Amino acid sequence: MYVGHTSEDGREQSVIDHLKKTAQLAGDYAQAFGAGELGYQIGLTHDIGKYSAEFQRHILHNAPSADHSTCGAKELKNLNMLCAAICVAGHHTGLPDFGNPRDTAENSTLCGRLKREPPTLPDYSEYLNEISLKYAPSPRFGNNFDNSFFTRMLYSCLVDADFLDTEAFMSNGVVQRGGYDHLDQLASRLEVYIQPWWDAKSELNKKRCEILKSCLNAGKNAKGLYSLTVPTGGGKTVSSLAFALLHAVEHKMSRIIYVIPYTSIIEQTADVFRKIVGAENVLEHHSNISFDPKDDTEKSRNNLSKLRLSAENWDAPVIVTTNVQFFESLFANKSSKCRKLHNLANSVIIFDEAQMLPLPYLKPCVRAIANLVQYYGATAVLCTATQPSLEKLFPADMTVTEICPNTSEMYEFFRRTSLRHIGKQSNGKLAEHMAQQEQALTIVNSRKQAHELFELLPKEGRFHLSTLMTPLHRRKILLEIRQRLKNGLPCRLVATSLVEAGVDVDFPAVFRAEAGLDSIIQAAGRCNREGKRTAEESVVYIFESEDKPPRLIEQNIKMMREVARRFSDLASPQTIHNYFDTLHSFQDENLDKKRIIDAFEHGRSGCLLPFAQVASDFRLIETETKSVLIAIEEDAVKLADEMQWGNWSRQLTRKATQxxxxxxxxxxxxxxxTGAVSALTEDMGILKDLTLYSEHTGLSLNCDEGQSLFV
Incomplete structure (x- = not known):
């Protein structure tokens, strides 16, 4: 028997057993996008290098290892299956760059590795006694970007299948995955949840029900590309879930994936979904999530254990994640990030606040969404309170269908604020304006200005929110703010833009430093949110700050000023649509700043299909930061102690993010x-001088210059 794996308790799994089981899984996964036979063949081929004497000595006697991945790649190349070959070549180390025919055997590209011969590669010909490989066709695409996308999806099928079969053997069946409720059960729970809403008494709730009914009806429509334009206060979160659940049930789809721009709003969205469909069916996946049970019951522990496993490959029925997690995975080359990708096929994918897709990567992000819809059976929904004018960036043969009709009428009904520009304002003047209001919110573009303005406010009822505060601290402050707003107590908040996207606060007056029009509209959503006042008495004051705006948003401000000159109503759908049209036209070359699409279409520096290079380049958050653990809370002190003793783990790091x-x-x-922070690594430290952390403004820095835009 040729041994493929050995377990700690002495069991052995044969190579042929592992190959056949991996092939079956990979084939099943790839069948979701019509590539079942190809998936089966790469699963059957990926470990044939383990038939070599060198590998057998390695696994049985701990001898030096041998390259077994290139062996399968060479066999697939001989069958003229290059797409499959690159998947097999990278199933451990990640998808390599394809390279070019001039590469030598020393190169790590696929072209280089395919030139390797004995003694660099071992003799693995014994596989012929147990396995018969055969050609399986790949789909033909009209361009290399689509080819690269298919390759990554196929790679996902292989690496997830390989991992799951290995896990099943190593754990001897102890690790159990899946076991979630079916989507039709989740749809039934949604019906129960919304049933009381239909007896709406107020005009506002009747209009929300109208939007909800439109989403339920649209759920029966064909798969495709949709937009859902619902003004702030229209119940967008539940209505979009309603569309997704009914659509998924109607078309026998696999799951719902909700993609959100910021971690600051992902938690409240996930909490809503948990209430509706059950916590055990919702995976919340982002950098700040911790899979620790909130209570010590067996059910809670089992649910969290299952969801922790689901974070590896997204097999849960409802996924709530971030733009960063979603798109960086789609352009990744490592197996750990790519495992989940095949589970995007045949899914409903909601892009909440779609206008927040980052401009420097907008074109490759849109091309990725288009691929999922065109070739992988997904339905995509661009969900916004504004109209981001993305349809021009999709292929000409793709139509964006609006789910919620009469967007102009909806805008007029849900209009709750008036926008007014008040010119240039110093921090002193802003503080005076805020002091004249019992309750007011000011949003600025830098942490530095937020801190300075906060210090000028009357002390009673003043609050500050920025990322110089820990996530846990910000949540506590928000709870106190909401309570004071509810009770009519003085409440003056200064914040950076983190408060704009989906944070549920309702102020009678809002001041917003000049920014992109989309940011101003988001800020307006924090004013008169519940519609208790008229639009005329609920004013959003736009002002030009004395501080120079961050370079990152200078162009957005310029475009906002341009449309303000041409349109009297800044918040109208027509104005917003025109703003995005103008911005995208002006920024056209910068909508793919790293030339990601061109790299796949034409290669880069003589290298075709540069998977590894693009994965390194594709970073939605490019600003390098370092982490400082604030060990004030009891749990944080315990974490700091463990970390200082070297007890690092992924789970420990996730806990620490709060x-x-x-x-x-x-x-x-x-x-x-200065000794204020004790460095644990070059990227992380523990705050030792706790006097530098204020209960009002968070971490104090010696300076806050240069790149000051950081929400």
Whole structure:
């Protein structure tokens, strides 16, 4: 018997057993997008290098290892299956760059590795006694971007199948995955949840029900590309879930994936979904999530254990994740990030706040969404309170269908604020304006200005929110703010833009530093949110700050000023649509700043299909930051102790995110040099001088210059 795996308790799994089981799984996964036979063949081929004497000595006697991945790749290349070959070549180390025919055997590209011969590669010909490989066709696409996308989806099928069969053997069946409720059960729970809503008494709730009914009816429509334009207060979160559930049931789809721009709003969305469909069916996956049970019951532990496993490959029925997690996985090359991708096929994917897709990567993101809809059976919904004018970026043969009719009428009905520009304002003047209001919110573009303005406010009922505060601290502050707003107590909040996207607060007056029009509309959503006042008495004051705006948003401000000159109503759907049209036209070359699409279409520096290079380049958050653990809370102190003793783990790091402030490298260096922070690694430290952390404004920095835009 040729041994493929050995377990700690001495069991052995044969190579042929592992290959056949992996092939079956990979084939089943790839069948979701019509590539079942191809998936089966790569599963059957991926480990044939383990038939070599060198590998058998390695696994049985701990001898040096041998390259077994290239062996399968060479066999697939001989069958003229290059797409499959690159998947097999990278099933451990990640998808390599394809390279070019001039590459030598020393190169790590696929073209280079395919030139390797004995003694670099072992003799693995014994596989012929147990396995018969055969050609399986790949679909033909009209361009290399689509070819690269298919390759990554196929790779996902292989690496997930390989991992799951290995896990099943190593755990001897102890690890159990799946076991979630079916989507039709989740749809039934939604019906129960919304049933009381239909007896709406107020005009506002009747209009919300009208939107909800439109989404339920549209759920029966064909798969495709949709938009859902619902003004703030229209019940967008539940209505979009309603569309997704009914649509998934109607078309026998696999899951619902909800993609959100910021971690600051993902938790409240996930909480809503948990209430509707059950916590055990909702995977919340982002950098701040911790899979620790909130109570010590067996059910809670089992649910969290199942969801922790689901975070590896997204097999849960409802996924709530971030733009960063979603799109960086779609352009990744490592198996750990790519495992989940095949589960995007035949899914309903909601892009909440779609206008927040980052401009420097907008074109490749849109092309990825288009691929999922065109070739992988997905339905995509661009869900916004505004109209981001993305339809022009999709292929000409794709139509974006609006789910909610009469967007102009909806805008007029849900209009709750008036926008007014009040010119240039100093921090002193802003403080005076806020002091004249019992309750007011001001949103600025830098943490530095937020701190300075906060210090000028009357002390009673003043609050500050920025990322210089830990996530846990911000949540506590928001709870107190909501309570004071509800009770009519003085409440003056200064915040950076983190408060705009989906944070549920309702102020009678809002001041917003000039920014992109989409940011101003988002800020307006924090004013008169519940519609208790007229639009005329609920004013959003736009002002030009004395501080120079961050370079990152200078162009957005310029475009906002341009449409303000041409349209009298800044918040109208027509104005917003025109703003995005103008912005996208002006920024056209910068909508793919790293030339991701061109890299796949034409290669880069003579290298075709540069998977590894693109994965390294594709970073939605490019600003490098360092983490400072604020060990004030009891749990944070315990975590700090464990970390200082070297007890690191992924789970420990996830727990710590609730107590972490991210700072720029120059600030981290200054804090370490002064002894205020004890560095654990070059990227993380523990705050030792706790006097630098204020219960009002968070972490104090010696300076906050340079790149000051950081929400």
């Amino acid at each position: 107590y972490i402030v991210n700072v720029y490298p120059q600030h981290f260096k200054a804090l370490v040099n």
